[in-house]
Amino acid sequence: MKHTLAVLVENRPGVLTRVAGLFARRGYNIESLAVGPTENPSISRMTIVVEGDERTIEQVCKQLNKLIDVIKVSDITEDPHVGRELVLIKVNAEPQVRGEIMQIVEIFRARIVDVSRDTLIIEATGDEDKINAIESALRPFGIREMARTGKIALVRGARGKVLEAGLNSQETATQTG
Amino acid sequence: MARTGAQAVIEVLLQEGVEIVFGYPGGAVLPLYHALADSPIKHILVRHEQSAVHAASGYARASGKVGVCFATSGPGATNLVTGIATAYMDSIPVVVITGQVPTSMVGTDAFQEVDVTGITMPITKHNYLVKDVAELPRIVKEAFYIARTGRPGPVLIDLPRDVALSLCEEPIPSKVEIRGYKPTYKGHPGQIRALADLLLKSERPIIFVGGGVIASGAEDLLLKVAETLQAPVATTLPGLGAFPEDHPLSLGMVGLHGKPYANHAVMECDVLFGIGVRFDDRVTGALEKFAPQAKIAHVDIDPAEIGKNVRVDLPLVGDARTVLADLLPLLKPVKREAWLKRIKQLQEEFPLTYGRGGGDVRPQWVIQRLGEMTRGRAIITTDVGQHQMWAALYYGFTRPRTFISSCGLGTMGYGFPAAIGAKLARPEEMVWVITGDGSFQMGMAELGTAMEHELPIKILLFNNQSLAMVRQLQHFYYEAKYTAVHFHGNPDFVRLAEAYGAVGLRVTRQEEVIPALKEAMDNGRLTLIECLISEEEMVYPMVPVGAALNEMILPQD
Ligand SMILES: Cc1ncc(C[n+]2csc(CCOP(=O)(O)OP(=O)(O)O)c2C)c(N)n1
Ligand SMILES: [Mg+2]
Numbered sequence: 132m133k134h135t136l137a138v139l140v141e142n143r144p145g146v147l148t149r150v151a152g153l154f155a156r157r158g159y160n161i162e163s164l165a166v167g168p169t170e171n172p173s174i175s176r177m178t179i180v181v182e183g184d185e186r187t188i189e190q191v192c193k194q195l196n197k198l199i200d201v202i203k204v205s206d207i208t209e210d211p212h213v214g215r216e217l218v219l220i221k222v223n224a225e226p227q228v229r230g231e232i233m234q235i236v237e238i239f240r241a242r243i244v245d246v247s248r249d250t251l252i253i254e255a256t257g258d259e260d261k262i263n264a265i266e267s268a269l270r271p272f273g274i275r276e277m278a279r280t281g282k283i284a285l286v287r288g289a290r291g292k293v294l295e296a297g298l299n300s301q302e303t304a305t306q307t308g
Numbered sequence: 309m310a311r312t313g314a315q316a317v318i319e320v321l322l323q324e325g326v327e328i329v330f331g332y333p334g335g336a337v338l339p340l341y342h343a344l345a346d347s348p349i350k351h352i353l354v355r356h357e358q359s360a361v362h363a364a365s366g367y368a369r370a371s372g373k374v375g376v377c378f379a380t381s382g383p384g385a386t387n388l389v390t391g392i393a394t395a396y397m398d399s400i401p402v403v404v405i406t407g408q409v410p411t412s413m414v415g416t417d418a419f420q421e422v423d424v425t426g427i428t429m430p431i432t433k434h435n436y437l438v439k440d441v442a443e444l445p446r447i448v449k450e451a452f453y454i455a456r457t458g459r460p461g462p463v464l465i466d467l468p469r470d471v472a473l474s475l476c477e478e479p480i481p482s483k484v485e486i487r488g489y490k491p492t493y494k495g496h497p498g499q500i501r502a503l504a505d506l507l508l509k510s511e512r513p514i515i516f517v518g519g520g521v522i523a524s525g526a527e528d529l530l531l532k533v534a535e536t537l538q539a540p541v542a543t544t545l546p547g548l549g550a551f552p553e554d555h556p557l558s559l560g561m562v563g564l565h566g567k568p569y570a571n572h573a574v575m576e577c578d579v580l581f582g583i584g585v586r587f588d589d590r591v592t593g594a595l596e597k598f599a600p601q602a603k604i605a606h607v608d609i610d611p612a613e614i615g616k617n618v619r620v621d622l623p624l625v626g627d628a629r630t631v632l633a634d635l636l637p638l639l640k641p642v643k644r645e646a647w648l649k650r651i652k653q654l655q656e657e658f659p660l661t662y663g664r665g666g667g668d669v670r671p672q673w674v675i676q677r678l679g680e681m682t683r684g685r686a687i688i689t690t691d692v693g694q695h696q697m698w699a700a701l702y703y704g705f706t707r708p709r710t711f712i713s714s715c716g717l718g719t720m721g722y723g724f725p726a727a728i729g730a731k732l733a734r735p736e737e738m739v740w741v742i743t744g745d746g747s748f749q750m751g752m753a754e755l756g757t758a759m760e761h762e763l764p765i766k767i768l769l770f771n772n773q774s775l776a777m778v779r780q781l782q783h784f785y786y787e788a789k790y791t792a793v794h795f796h797g798n799p800d801f802v803r804l805a806e807a808y809g810a811v812g813l814r815v816t817r818q819e820e821v822i823p824a825l826k827e828a829m830d831n832g833r834l835t836l837i838e839c840l841i842s843e844e845e846m847v848y849p850m851v852p853v854g855a856a857l858n859e860m861i862l863p864q865d
Contacts, residue, residue: 141488145437149429156430186615193612199434199454202488 133162134188134208135284138177141200142168149198150177159183159191163216163281174202178214178283207286214284217256219244220266223273224251232272239265250275258282313441314343314472317405320448320480321349326376328352328367328732330360332387334380336420337407339472341378352732352761355753357384359725361391361462362751365400366726369712370687371733372525374456375402381409382420385466386427390719392462393431397716398546399519401460403451404432410470411439425466433461441474446481453484458491459610460523491609495626495634503581503605503622504638510579510603512647513539516562519546519715520584520608526629527551527708530583533632538644540651542570544585545700548711553704554684559651560660563591564851565697568658571849571857573651574599583607584628587617588716597856607631660701660849663863667842671695671770674821674839675702678740678768681825686738687730689713691723691747693777695770697847699742710737721750724767728754731763738766738829745771745798755808758834766828767836769801772843780846784861785853794843805836815839 140146147166154161162180169176181191188206195204224232232251236243241255255265259282266277311319317340321329330352333341344351354360357379364375375395379388385406395402409418414437425437434454436447444467451463507513515534521527527550534541534557541551542559551558559570571593574580580602585591587606592598598618605622606614614623624631662672675698678686684706690696690713705711712730714722723741731739748769758765779793802812811833813824821839828835849860 145425148426152429190612190616197610197612199486199489 132184133180133182134206135212135214135282136177136179136181136192136195137205137207137284137286138179138195139169139202140175140177141202142173142175143200146175146200149200150179150195153194153198154181154191157190157194159187163279165281165283167283176283178281180282205286207284211287212284213287214258214282215256216259216262216282217254217280218262218266219278220253220255220269220274221250221276222253222269223249223275225249228272232269235265235268239268241265311476312339312343312472313438313444313467313474313476314339316445316476316478316480317448317467317472318343318347318349320445320452321376322347323480324374324452326374329376329378330354330363330367330729331378332357332360332380332384333378334382334384334407334420336381336409336469337378337384337405337467339469340405340407340467344378352728352757354725354757357387358391358721359728359751359754359757361388361395361402361404362719362722362725363729363732364402364404365391365395365398366689366712366729367733368400368402368729369726370709370730370737372709373733374452375400375729376405377402378405380407380420381424382422385422385424389427389431392428392464394714394717394719394722395462396431396433398714399460399523400462401455402462403455404462404464406464406466407472408437408466408468411468412470414468424464428464431462432464433459435464435466437466438468438471441471441476442478444471444476445478449481450484450486454486454489458489459520492611492625493609493627493630495607495624495631497634499622499624500631500634501638503607503624504635506579506603506605506622507537507539507581508639508642512577512650513537513579513581514559514573514577515539515541516543516574516580516582516585517541517547517550518544518583518585521547521550521628522708523584524609524627524629525708526584526632529629529632529636531555532636533639536636536639536641538642538648539581540573540648542566542574544591544715545713546711546715547585548700549705549708552684552706554706561700562857564593565701565847565849566851566857567660567701568849568860568862569651569654569660571851571860572654572658575601575856575858576650577602579603579605581605581607583632584609586613589617592618593851593857593859594854658862661863662848663846664865665842665863666845667840668817669815669821669839669841670818671698671839671841671845672702673818674768675699675742676704677822678825679704681822681829682738682740686710686740687712687727687734689723689727689730689739689741691741691743691751692718692720693744693747693775694780694845694847695742695744720747723747724751724765725754727765728758728761728763731765732761741765741767743767743769744776745769745773745795745801746775748801752804755805755810755834759808759810764832764834767805769836769838770841771798771801771838772841772845773798774843776843776845777847779843783846784850801836801838805834808834810834810836813837
């Protein structure tokens with residue numbers, strides 16, 4: 132099963148290498164990994180989607196927690212959360228099919244962000260299902276290039292407020308222990 | 309505070325109580341050596357960087373303090389790799405500082421530049437490339453803290469030459485605060501109560517202890533818990549010494565080459581209380597057949613070890629000493645007749661034996677004599693091979709921090725440099741290296757180091773002119789076709805020792821054993837005893853691949 136991990140890490144050089152190296156070395160399967168700054172400039176957030184059974188995911192979380200630069204690991208798969216991906220799709224768009232493509236774009240509440248003589252670039256955001264759906268809807272026209280960001284996610288409601296509050300408590304550091 | 313980065317490093321070292329650094333210089337690390345020269349810290353110049361880490365690791369294991377070593381950039385740093393991995397696998401606290409090319413040249417493939425933080429990422433607990441001298445005092449302070457707390461391990465600091473030479477105004481922080489690193493020492497009280505319950509209700513418990521008990525200094529509490537519960541105690545290889553082997557409750561080592569009765573006992577116990585162990589494959593035999601009747605309780609300071617290899621019925625994250633201290637008051641004395649009687653039976657039915665084969669000098673016998681003559685109290689370092697297993701099985705360890713061996717990585721060439729570290733840490737103790745002709749040749753250049761510092765280490769070298777442990781594998785698993793395991797061209801080890809100014813003794817017959825051991829014990833000098841033994845010796849027992857612990861191959865006669 133696919134799990135979504137929210138991982139807060141020190142915003143330092145080399146952290147991504149440590150995390151990626153850990154996954155490679157221990158043979159865990161990363162589906163996607165997205166990383167970026169948070170509201171606290173010294174902390175980055177990684178959203179990692181990883182495939183594995185319960186036991187593997189438990190190990191992944193514990194091993195991540197062992198990295199000194201990792202501040203907090205949460206498996207938010209079962210928590211209500213908002214998960215989003217962004218995709219850019221460059222699709223063949225001869226004049227006679229443009230109308231049809233624009234309809235699809237409308238249905239998915241996506242946007243056209245670039246136009247050339249015979250292609251369009253479409254930008255869409257949404258959860259994985261929606262992104263997969265728009266991709267397959269556009270596929271028949273011929274997708275020339277595509278870039279997906281991988282999922283980013285936040286837990287709904289008040290619970291997510293951990294950055295300042297709980298960081299130094301024993302409980303967060305050993306969360307998965 | 310007008311001091312250089314390098315001087316700041318030395319300042320932290322002094323504050324951390326460092327007395328000895330093992331190392332090997334070169335261009336990029338010279339600022340550090342320059343600052344070291346003005347300090348009271350003693351430097352031990354080894355003959356190969358790998359030995360510097362091994363010696364620091366032996367020092368750490370014998371003393372319980374953090375071992376420290378220096379090396380230069382490039383080849384100096386890469387020569388450290390095996391030593392760092394060895395320390396990592398056995399969770400030994402070592403701080404390694406490497407010189408690096410100046411920051412402006414990092415990433416340009418400069419002369420003697422190598423990405424040592426990249427190389428050592430998977431074999432260090434943590435590592436640093438220092439780019440800003442202002443961060444240096446904090447980093448060095450953190451390195452020591454990380455190395456020795458929680459589950460200990462090696463930490464590496466890569467220090468570019470210009471950073472080491474820059475002015476460092478930053479004071480040494482008084483305390484370390486790392487928000488992503490808060491090891492759990494105290495066990496969950498509810499789980500400790502559950503553990504006490506489980507142990508008190510158990511009819512056939514075994515306490516199974518590993519290196520974690522020694523790392524946390526829990527051996528006295530372990531003894532109390534074992535005696536209160538009247539529970540037999542088995543150990544892993546690095547756990548040797550955590551529980552005195554001359555104690556009636558001692559079972560000794562379990563595992564692939566464990567004591568036969570210990571392996572049987574584990575297969576029969578109803579509660580296996582593992583503490584500071586990681587249930588690795590050398591210990592469990594076939595995982596699915598391991599301890600089939602047992603509820604397993606597992607205490608370890610590293611949450612990732614719990615549930616990693618075996619199914620655990622009672623997980624408990626915490627430091628061995630803290631947990632045992634909290635557990636002890638919850639226990640009450642138990643009378644345990646049936647199980648101890650059964651253990652006695654197992655000891656009689658499946659004793660530790662080595663059969664009749666072999667030559668005139670039997671290594672197992674020699675090690676038993678050494679154990680008697682030193683009353684199980686010497687510090688024993690070993691290399692890797694058959695001799696390592698014989699040392700583990702036949703010496704009879706009675707004190708913690710006296711068995712020093714590369715257990716997790718199985719690194720040949722570890723024993724002698726580790727002995728140098730151990731002897732410097734504990735000069736009042738007798739230090740013996742139990743080694744083989746193969747392994748010794750990977751570290752023997754350190755004879756020079758030991759002579760230079762007048763370290764009267766005793767080397768017991770079993771010469772079978774072969775890599776006999778590998779030969780044993782070929783014997784059992786590769787149709788007894790012996791390839792690449794025979795040495796033609798071994799040196800005369802006695803004369804080799806003499807060439808360095810050490811004492812060399814050769815033993816070819818059994819009656820020469822005790823006089824040679826005695827001479828070595830009494831002469832106060834660096835001494836090498838070469839014992840000629842047969843390459844046909846086998847390490848028994850041996851659990852074949854895929855078999856359960858109680859399905860051992862034992863000697864036939
Ligand atoms: C650095 C290293 N290389 C290879 C091995 C594989 N290996 C394990 S035991 C052994 C033989 C060791 O020979 P020796 O030191 O003479 O010990 P013996 O088994 O003969 O007692 C070898 C080659 C190892 N453990 N370490
Ligand atoms: Mg040999």
